[in-house]
Amino acid sequence: MAVLSLPLLNHKRLSLRHLALTGLAFTLFYIIYNSFLPPFYPGFHQPPPHRRPPVSWKSNTRPEEWARRAQAVKGAFIHAYRGYEKFAFGRDEVMPLTNVPIDNFNGWGVTMVDSLDTMLLMGLTEEFERALPLVEQTTFHLNDTLHAPFFETVIRYLGGLLSAHALSSEPILLARADDLGRLLSPAFNTSSGFPAYAVNTVSGQTRGPLTAILAEIASCQLEYLYLAKATGKKEHFDKANHINHLLESAALGTQYGGMLPVRWNLTSGTPWDGSAQLSVGAAADSAHEYLLKQYLLSGKTDKASLEMYLRTTTRIITSLLYLSPTRHLLYVTDASVSPTTTSPSHVFEHLSCFLPGLFTLGASLLPLDNLEELGVNWDDIIDGAGAGSGRGASGKGEYGLTREERARWRKVGRYNLKELHMWVAEGLGESCYLMYADQKSGLGPDEVVFNSNYKTSTGSTHTGGNRVDGSRQGSKGRPGIGWGVGDGDGIGEVDDGKWFDVVERWRRSGGRGPPPGVGVKKRVVYDDTEKSMGPYPGHARDYLIRKTEYLLRPETIESIYLLWRTTGDDRWRERGWLIFEAIERESKTPTAYATIKTVHTDPPRQDNSMPSYFLAETLKYLYLLFMDQDLIPLDKWVFNTEAHPFPVFNWTLTEKNLFGIP
Ligand SMILES: *[C@@H]1O[C@H](CO)[C@@H](O)[C@H](O)[C@H]1NC(C)=O
Numbered sequence: 046m047a048v049l050s051l052p053l054l055n056h057k058r059l060s061l062r063h064l065a066l067t068g069l070a071f072t073l074f075y076i077i078y079n080s081f082l083p084p085f086y087p088g089f090h091q092p093p094p095h096r097r098p099p100v101s102w103k104s105n106t107r108p109e110e111w112a113r114r115a116q117a118v119k120g121a122f123i124h125a126y127r128g129y130e131k132f133a134f135g136r137d138e139v140m141p142l143t144n145v146p147i148d149n150f151n152g153w154g155v156t157m158v159d160s161l162d163t164m165l166l167m168g169l170t171e172e173f174e175r176a177l178p179l180v181e182q183t184t185f186h187l188n189d190t191l192h193a194p195f196f197e198t199v200i201r202y203l204g205g206l207l208s209a210h211a212l213s214s215e216p217i218l219l220a221r222a223d224d225l226g227r228l229l230s231p232a233f234n235t236s237s238g239f240p241a242y243a244v245n246t247v248s249g250q251t252r253g254p255l256t257a258i259l260a261e262i263a264s265c266q267l268e269y270l271y272l273a274k275a276t277g278k279k280e281h282f283d284k285a286n287h288i289n290h291l292l293e294s295a296a297l298g299t300q301y302g303g304m305l306p307v308r309w310n311l312t313s314g315t316p317w318d319g320s321a322q323l324s325v326g327a328a329a330d331s332a333h334e335y336l337l338k339q340y341l342l343s344g345k346t347d348k349a350s351l352e353m354y355l356r357t358t359t360r361i362i363t364s365l366l367y368l369s370p371t372r373h374l375l376y377v378t379d380a381s382v383s384p385t386t387t388s389p390s391h392v393f394e395h396l397s398c399f400l401p402g403l404f405t406l407g408a409s410l411l412p413l414d415n416l417e418e419l420g421v422n423w424d425d426i427i428d429g430a431g432a433g434s435g436r437g438a439s440g441k442g443e444y445g446l447t448r449e450e451r452a453r454w455r456k457v458g459r460y461n462l463k464e465l466h467m468w469v470a471e472g473l474g475e476s477c478y479l480m481y482a483d484q485k486s487g488l489g490p491d492e493v494v495f496n497s498n499y500k501t502s503t504g505s506t507h508t509g510g511n512r513v514d515g516s517r518q519g520s521k522g523r524p525g526i527g528w529g530v531g532d533g534d535g536i537g538e539v540d541d542g543k544w545f546d547v548v549e550r551w552r553r554s555g556g557r558g559p560p561p562g563v564g565v566k567k568r569v570v571y572d573d574t575e576k577s578m579g580p581y582p583g584h585a586r587d588y589l590i591r592k593t594e595y596l597l598r599p600e601t602i603e604s605i606y607l608l609w610r611t612t613g614d615d616r617w618r619e620r621g622w623l624i625f626e627a628i629e630r631e632s633k634t635p636t637a638y639a640t641i642k643t644v645h646t647d648p649p650r651q652d653n654s655m656p657s658y659f660l661a662e663t664l665k666y667l668y669l670l671f672m673d674q675d676l677i678p679l680d681k682w683v684f685n686t687e688a689h690p691f692p693v694f695n696w697t698l699t700e701k702n703l704f705g706i707p
Pocket residue numbers: 188189190191
């Protein structure tokens with residue numbers, strides 16, 4: 046893609062008439078520009094800017110066509126599930142290129158259990174009734190050499206059973222869920238009470254390192270809470286409750302700047318003392334997601350989770366969101382933190398693409414523009430994130446907010462938070478979609494790394510439009526500079542592409558036009574002569590692909606679904622259809638669907654795997670996206686991180702007394 050350069054005036058002889066006409070044109074342009082854009086953004090002493098509500102885009106696709114598209118997704122599910130039934134029924138997954146079964150998740154039929162609620166939503170009662178007897182017979186036993194990975198077993202099996210029970214009221218499913226919850230519970234037999242990595246369901250023996258990973262210890266509360274609600278059993282409630290207490294006290298006590306770090310000490314139940322990492326991607330993702338979702342599931346009563354969600358999202362906004370230098374794509378990355386610095390890796394993961402969905406969910410279901418109504422005081426939110434003092438009394442670093450970070454948090458509190466969160470949702474959603482649209486296959490890679498060289502590429506302030514100077518200082522002929530992992534800038538440096546700082550400059554200079562990183566961007570598809578894997582000056586995409594696989598993952602489609610449902614903007618729906626078409630074109634095999642090894646080649650290469658989440662999540666969200674009927678209203682249901690919906694509930698007085706809920 047060519048970088049536009051400004052037409053040079055000295056190509057033509059300037060006459061007075063030219064100048065007068067140009068002046069008139071500029072004046073007219075200025076008047077029109079200002080009358081179409083929101084009024085001057087007045088700064089913080091005025092009431093918050095009331096931008097006109099975004100006009101949601103309506104596509105020309107007719108209702109019958111959407112209905113047809115939903116049926117096409119149902120057809121894809123049937124194709125995938127038939128392949129599983131034919132070659133691997135009762136086993137975990139079918140390998141789609143060789144048509145042989147594989148037991149990679151305990152051998153209890155993970156594809157079947159993960160798919161039950163999708164079948165119910167799609168009205169596939171025959172498939173459901175063929176599966177039910179097998180589920181009924183499942184004992185969840187393992188021979189003594191094997192251990193069930195706790196996290197995956199909870200989100201896929203326990204989540205799948207509970208959700209299918211909620212949708213069908215079939216008692217067998219709840220009985221099996223109750224069994225499984227109990228058989229897995231020895232995993233909590235660690236000194237801290239956080240679950241171990243894996244557990245044998247017969248002996249209760251646990252396995253796994255003593256340093257655990259956030260997502261794996263803190264993404265089971267929705268399942269155990271709803272299990273407690275559905276069975277009335279305190280033992281299940283206690284599991285979730287204990288984890289929440291640990292997270293809460295760790296967050297308040299060690300103060301990692303408001304966000305739970307990735308690595309934890311299973312013995313002490315506190316963050317690991319070694320180097321700290323903040324991430325919304327692999328190893329962390331669903332733990333952050335569950336903060337908001339627990340609040341929603343339990344009828345918006347769990348205020349501690351809500352406050353942790355607000356701190357986490359603020360830390361994400363001020364520390365982990367960046368803009369790319371040329372296209373101004375908004376992306377979220379992970380960072381290693383020390384008491385005084387936060388160093389972003391500039392890696393952007395497919396797994397992180399659930400985040401736009403989470404932000405739009407929170408912004409649409411919570412009165413974020415009226416924190417009082419939520420019972421939240423912004424100063425308490427900031428104080429709860431702690432103050433970093435460089436060196437703590439313990440001699441170890443204290444990881445609270447640095448002075449600059451604190452200042453950013455105060456500024457965040459003065460924005461209309463609902464609006465700010467929507468900008469994040471829409472900007473990130475755009476980038477997640479473009480990761481697909483940029484590839485010839487139409488499918489998104491698992492990981493990219495962004496050019497972090499924001500300053501040299503953009504000059505001073507920039508809020509959109511084309512970059513003027515295409516050169517990237519110091520990088521000519523030296524591939525790798527500005528692209529590497531861990532090559533981040535410390536907090537406090539101005540103009541390193543930190544999104545919030547650019548938004549602040551945009552606001553201070555009048556806040557005209559869409560906020561930085563928000564709005565529709567063009568795709569950049571490389572032709573065959575361009576290398577998609579090597580950096581070079583003028584690299585038009587702003588990123589390199591680091592992991593070329595598309596693993597049939599759901600995150601981008603999940604966010605597209607939530608963005609469409611919450612904003613009504615059909616643009617998201619049309620994009621979801623493009624992605625589904627790409628899946629049909631590139632992933633479909635004669636018997637099922639296959640993951641993709643190389644999204645950047647034409648044609649892409651397939652791999653011999655069909656993860657169960659493809660049926661549980663990817664196809665479910667696509668189906669819901671094309672159905673006009675709102676089968677799972679977001680204010681009445683909460684999806685677990687494997688897309689299994691649980692109904693929102695209130696604790697009754699009896700339950701409160703029994704479980705000890707204040
Ligand atoms: C336990 O499972 C392992 C791995 O599947 C297998 O090799 C072994 O024979 C099994 N042992 C028993 C006693 O079934």
